[in-house]
């Protein structure tokens with residue numbers, strides 16, 4: 001009897017930990033939709049819902065991904081997002097989209113999305129892509145993708161894409177959050193405001209102060 005109740009408790013705890021542990025996206029819906037009310041001052045985890053009777057079809061629509069992003073920049077790439085900021089109807093739906101353009105040798109530099117997994121497909125051209133697993137392994141998975149190929153960057157892991165071809169590349173990626181967030185590693189570490197103190201960066205990267213200053217000057 002006692003063994004049975006311990007077993008049931010263990011089974012219940014296991015079920016609870018599974019249902020939480022496998023939640024790899026935004027919280028699930030409690031209604032058909034919750035179109036963002038961008039005028040609301042209410043602060044919740046996400047955005048407040050506008051009155052359902054004021055919801056119109058345009059709340060679920062955005063036009064513009066036929067247009068290439070401006071890749072005239074140091075990295076030679078541009079990300080055009082379509083998330084809850086562009087489509088209010090994405091609020092609470094746990095999904096969003098980006099178009100990414102790359103010049104020849106263009107790079108979407110190492111970055112992470114704190115709130116989402118990403119699934120990317122190449123529409124035109126070829127890309128070298130990769131991600132690195134967490135400590136202590138820091139295993140690097142990388143692959144060359146051609147037109148129509150699909151690749152997954154697991155939630156939270158540092159990843160990149162690089163155009164290895166001689167023509168512009170276009171990719172489309174879906175992300176498992178209405179608001180995936182982006183942390184570009186170099187910008188966060190060397191370009192923060194105010195700066196991370198030199199003593200911390202010299203120790204972290206095991207380099208001289210002038211190397212840190214030079215890195216910071218690039219961002």
Ligand SMILES: *[C@@H]1O[C@H](CO)[C@@H](O)[C@H](O)[C@H]1NC(C)=O
Nearest residue numbers: 068069070071072073074078
């Ligand atoms: C693209 O960006 C560059 C650099 O910021 C700028 O000089 C140029 O005018 C932009 N081109 C277009 C078409 O917006």
